[in-house]
Amino acid sequence: MRRKTSVPPSPLPQRQGVDPVRVRLPFSEEWETVGEYLVARLSGAAPGVVVEMLDSGAVVGADGHPVPADAPYTPGRYLFFHRDLPPEVPVPFALEIVHRDDHLVVADKPHFLATTPRGSHVTETVLARLRRELGIPALGAAHRLDRLTAGLVLFVVRPAERGAYQKLFSERRVRKEYEAIAPYDPSLAVSRTVRSRILKERGVMAAREIEGEPNAETLVELAERSGDLGRYRLTPHTGQTHQLRVHMNALGVPILGDPLYPVVTGPVPDGDFRRPLQLLARRLEFTDPVTGVAHRLCSGRTLQAWESYQAWAGHQVL
Numbered sequence: 001m002r003r004k005t006s007v008p009p010s011p012l013p014q015r016q017g018v019d020p021v022r023v024r025l026p027f028s029e030e031w032e033t034v035g036e037y038l039v040a041r042l043s044g045a046a047p048g049v050v051v052e053m054l055d056s057g058a059v060v061g062a063d064g065h066p067v068p069a070d071a072p073y074t075p076g077r078y079l080f081f082h083r084d085l086p087p088e089v090p091v092p093f094a095l096e097i098v099h100r101d102d103h104l105v106v107a108d109k110p111h112f113l114a115t116t117p118r119g120s121h122v123t124e125t126v127l128a129r130l131r132r133e134l135g136i137p138a139l140g141a142a143h144r145l146d147r148l149t150a151g152l153v154l155f156v157v158r159p160a161e162r163g164a165y166q167k168l169f170s171e172r173r174v175r176k177e178y179e180a181i182a183p184y185d186p187s188l189a190v191s192r193t194v195r196s197r198i199l200k201e202r203g204v205m206a207a208r209e210i211e212g213e214p215n216a217e218t219l220v221e222l223a224e225r226s227g228d229l230g231r232y233r234l235t236p237h238t239g240q241t242h243q244l245r246v247h248m249n250a251l252g253v254p255i256l257g258d259p260l261y262p263v264v265t266g267p268v269p270d271g272d273f274r275r276p277l278q279l280l281a282r283r284l285e286f287t288d289p290v291t292g293v294a295h296r297l298c299s300g301r302t303l304q305a306w307e308s309y310q311a312w313a314g315h316q317v318l
Contacts, residue, residue, distance in 0.1 A: 007022075007078070008062035008078055010022065010080050011060055011061075011062060011063065011064030011080060012060065012064075012080050012081070012082065013137075014131065014137050015082055015085065016085060016123045016128060016132065017123065017127065017128030017129065017130070017131035017132040017137075018085065018117055018122055018123060018128055020080045020081060020082045021080065021081055021082070021083055022078060022079070022080055023038070023041065023078070023079045023080075023081075024076065024077070024078050024079075025037060025073060025074060025075055025076060025077045025078075025079070026075065027075040027076060029075075030073070031073040032072075032073060033069060033070050033071060033072060033073055034054070034059075034067055034068075034069065034070075034071040034072070034073055034077075034079070035050075035051065035054055035068075035069030035070060035071075036073070037073055038050050038054070038059070038079075039051065051069060053081060054067065054068060054069040055068075055069065058081050058082065059079055059080070059081040060079070060080050060081070061077065061078065061079060061080075062077075062078045062080070067079060085122055085123055086120075088120070088121065088122065088123055088124040088270070089124070089270040089271040090124060091110065091112050091113045091124050091273075092273070093110030093111070093112070093113065093273075094110065095107055095108070095109060095110065095113065095126060095129055095130070095133075096108040096300060096301075098152065098297055098298070098299070098300070099295070099297055100134075101291075102157060102158075103156065103157055103158065103161060103288070103290050103291060104154060104155070104156065104157065104165070104288070104295075105130060105134065105136070105139065105154075105155040105156075105157065106152055106153070106154050106155070106284065106295075106297050107126055107130060107152070107153050107155065108150075108151065108152055108299045108300060108301060109126050109145065109150060109151065109152075109153055110150055110301075111148060111149070111150045111273075111276035111277060112147060112148065112268075112273055112276065113125065113126055113129075113147065114126070114147040115127065115141055115144040115145050115147070115153055116141050116144060120270070121147065126141075126153055126155075127139065127140075127141055127155065130155060136157060138157070138158065138159050139155050139156070139157060140155065140156050140159060140162050141153065141154075141155055141156075142154040142155065142156050142162065142165040142166050142168070142169060143166070143169045145281055146242070146277075148257075148259075148268065148276070148277040148279070149277060149279045149280070149281060150276070150279070150280045150281070150299070150301055150303075151178070151280045151281025151282060151299045151301065152281045152282075152283070152284045152297055152298075152299050153281070154284065161290055164289040164290060165289065165290075167289070168286055168289060169239065172237065172238070172239075173286060173287070174284060174285070174286040175235075175283070175284070175285040175286065176235070176236055176281065176283070176284060177233060177234070177235050177281075177282050177283040177285075178233075178234040178235075178236070178244055178279060178280060178281055178282055179223070179231065179232070179233060179234070179279075179280045179282045179303060180231075180232045180234055180244065180248060180255045180278060180279045180280070180303075181229055181230070181231055181232075181255065181256050181278035181303050181305040181306050182229070182230055182232060182248055182253040182254060182255050182256060182278070183228060183229065183230065183252075183253045183254075184222075184225050184226075184227070184228055184229055184230040184253075185222075185230065185251070185252065185253050188220060188221075188222045188230065188232070188251065188253065189222050191219060191220065191221040192219075192220045192221075192251070193217065193218070193219050193220075194216075194217070194218045194220060194247040194250065194251065195214040195216065195217045196209045196214055196216055196246075196247070196250065197209060197210050197211065197212040197213060197214050197215050197216070198210075198215060198216045198240040198241070198242070198243060198246055200240070200241040200242065205260055205264055205266060205267065206242070206260040206261065206264050207240070207241055207242040207243075207246050208246070209246060209250060215238060215240060216236075216238045216240040216243045216246070216247070217236070217237040217238050218234055218235065218236050218237070218238075218243060218244060218247045219234070219235040219236075219237070220232060220233075220234055220247065220248070220251065221233040221234075221235075226306065229256075229305065229306070230253065231303075231306055232248070232253075233282075234247075234248075242260070242261075244279065245258055245260065245261050245277075245279070246261065248261075249261035249262050255277060255278055255279050256277075256278040256305050257275045257276055257277040257278050257305070258277055258279075259275075259277075276304060278303045278304070278305045278306075279303075280299060280301055280303055281299065282298060282299050283296070283297065283298050283299070284296075284297045285297070
């Protein structure tokens with residue numbers, strides 16, 4: 001039986017609020033040297049880059065000492081290194097803090113800013129910004145919002161407590177309320193609960209509804225009307241990818257500014273901030289699992305289409 005070992009802390013500091021890459025040499029593979037394995041594992045890197053990293057001492061072990069390319073392959077060994085951080089288009093919108101204590105930071109994020117490093121968005125993310133600006137390198141996300149969605153996101157200060165807060169979301173003990181701007185439909189003046197089975201396939205941009213036992217449920221309510229637009233209050237009871245966007249589209253009132261529903265026109269290019277998705281994570285309500293405090297937090301943002309429909313709609317295809 002293979003003995004479980006704890007994950008060692010990184011001997012390398014963060015760069016621009018981004019953690020170094022951690023690699024554990026698999027027990028299921030056999031290689032002669034560390035260099036051979038890394039060249040194969042990081043096959044997407046430009047030719048010679050991995051060898052250069054090893055030769056320059058950029059790859060280190062858990063003790064912080066450089067690992068040469070010809071070091072013997074030892075299953076279970078941890079390696080650390082920083083990946084190159086290519087330039088990113090800055091997201092020119094402020095990131096607000098609505099709550100901060102010794103355990104939590106709740107941020108009110110703007111549209112177009114990713115929650116955590118992923119893909120081409122690494123330094124221009126809420127997590128990286130908060131780590132840099134607040135000086136909390138151990139800060140971690142308890143959940144995520146889509147890059148195109150604005151509103152409240154909860155981050156945890158102490159790594160040992162992160163599981164407790166993540167469990168709030170996985171066990172649906174957080175009441176989340178969203179706001180969306182979409183075409184007005186008088187039939188939605190009465191609240192409607194939408195249930196369906198949503199499938200999001202890897203590599204496919206848009207999710208879709210399929211036959212089967214529902215795995216997604218959303219309460220949709222019309223909060224206000226202004227001409228041809230409705231301001232809708234959305235209360236999800238589950239957390240499927242793109243759930244609110246899929247359900248609003250299924251009702252025949254796709255959210256304004258959506259590049260995927262009903263027609264895939266995205267992804268939105270980096271630097272194109274003209275058509276923000278009119279979806280906002282407005283409220284979070286939960287009982288703190290560590291302190292027992294009842295939190296009721298609200299975003300201070302407003303959705304652009306509701307404030308200036310005529311000017312905004314000139315850039316839209318409804």
